[in-house]
Amino acid sequence: MTKRALVTGVTGQDGAYLSQLLLEKGYEVYGVVRRSSHFGVADHRLRWLGVDKDVRILDGNLSDLSSLIRNVEQAKPDEVYNLAAQSFVASSWQQPILTGNITGVGVTNVLEAVRIAAPGARFYQASSSEMYGKIQEAAQSETTPFYPRSPYAVAKLYGHWITVNYRESFGLHASSGILFNHESPLRGIEFVTRKVTDGVARIKRGLQSELRLGNIDAKRDWGHAKDYVRAMWLMLQQDVADDYVVATGLTTTVRDMCKIAFEHVGLSIDDHLVIDPAFFRPAEVDVLLGNPAKAKAKLGWEPLISLDQMIREMVDADLARIAG
Ligand code: G4F
Numbered sequence: 001m002t003k004r005a006l007v008t009g010v011t012g013q014d015g016a017y018l019s020q021l022l023l024e025k026g027y028e029v030y031g032v033v034r035r036s037s038h039f040g041v042a043d044h045r046l047r048w049l050g051v052d053k054d055v056r057i058l059d060g061n062l063s064d065l066s067s068l069i070r071n072v073e074q075a076k077p078d079e080v081y082n083l084a085a086q087s088f089v090a091s092s093w094q095q096p097i098l099t100g101n102i103t104g105v106g107v108t109n110v111l112e113a114v115r116i117a118a119p120g121a122r123f124y125q126a127s128s129s130e131m132y133g134k135i136q137e138a139a140q141s142e143t144t145p146f147y148p149r150s151p152y153a154v155a156k157l158y159g160h161w162i163t164v165n166y167r168e169s170f171g172l173h174a175s176s177g178i179l180f181n182h183e184s185p186l187r188g189i190e191f192v193t194r195k196v197t198d199g200v201a202r203i204k205r206g207l208q209s210e211l212r213l214g215n216i217d218a219k220r221d222w223g224h225a226k227d228y229v230r231a232m233w234l235m236l237q238q239d240v241a242d243d244y245v246v247a248t249g250l251t252t253t254v255r256d257m258c259k260i261a262f263e264h265v266g267l268s269i270d271d272h273l274v275i276d277p278a279f280f281r282p283a284e285v286d287v288l289l290g291n292p293a294k295a296k297a298k299l300g301w302e303p304l305i306s307l308d309q310m311i312r313e314m315v316d317a318d319l320a321r322i323a324g
Contacts, residue, residue, distance in 0.1 A: 003027045011044075011046065015046075030074070080123045085159075123174040128178065178246065182223045222252065
């Protein structure tokens with residue numbers, strides 16, 4: 001029997017890589033897409049991976065329960081992956097209510113749609129390492145207490161706990177992946193890795209001379225999205241639903257990540273990097289470092305792509321985009 005998956009946030013970085021993985025595994029993939037006036041740009045990531053023709057697009061919105069029920073009824077999914085969110089931390093101070101409605105309460109809407117229309121389906125929630133915020137343990141695991149530092153992180157925490165609650169209240173097969181930062185050439189330009197790789201490519205090609213960043217002392221545990229969507233899928237193949245940290249177990253400053261990008265094209269960070277207060281946040285998450293021991297032991301998951309490899313891949317993709 002062909003398995004069927006429903007993916008919210010299908011046009012995002014993770015949605016595109018997950019769709020590719022599921023299609024390779026023989027799934028029928030249904031993707032929920034929110035109507036937007038920017039017609040035609042929504043599926044550029046699916047196109048980049050060559051899977052845009054294979055994903056069946058459904059019109060839905062995380063703030064509209066009736067649309068989600070219809071999406072679930074139509075897709076009849078065995079697995080539901082909730083990847084949709086307002087996911088840019090900096091914007092969450094500008095749009096805190098929208099962030100709460102979509103990134104937080106939106107999760108309940110998807111869970112309700114599953115509970116009403118496909119209670120036997122397995123559910124994945126995209127939880128986030130941002131929930132650890134002001135960290136309470138040097139290496140964060142599934143048992144580390146949370147301390148969110150942005151409206152985004154507060155909303156993600158709601159989504160995380162409502163997933164746990166639906167598992168415990170209704171017996172849904174609902175799992176949360178607490179994913180640390182994960183990037184790729186398909187990352188949005190507003191996130192720091194892609195802003196850096198795009199900026200470096202433009203500087204290399206003479207299109208700009210400086211790269212303006214905020215807090216370059218912040219440290220993140222960065223992995224590759226392609227590795228991380230594999231962990232999502234593995235979670236839903238387990239007999240028992242559970243929560244898992246997905247991380248590399250290594251942490252690097254924004255500054256050192258930048259150096260990798262500049263050095264890859266033979267440039268020096270000191271000649272081009274400008275610190276701009278406009279990119280500092282009202283409250284910062286200074287350092288994140290994940291402990292993926294449980295995912296490794298129980299899922300047999302391992303990250304395969306290093307930060308160095310990933311940043312070089314991203315710079316090369318941005319150089320090619322500019323040339324194209
Ligand atoms: O790339 P970022 O914007 O990612 P952030 O805030 O860590 O969040 C990302 O990862 C989370 C997982 O932990 C996801 F849940 C979330 O949806 C998102 O994918 O910023 C990384 C760090 C921050 O400390 C930020 O202050 O880079 C610092 N930074 C310094 N200059 C900058 C900049 N970030 C951005 N976006 N732009 C800058 O100019």
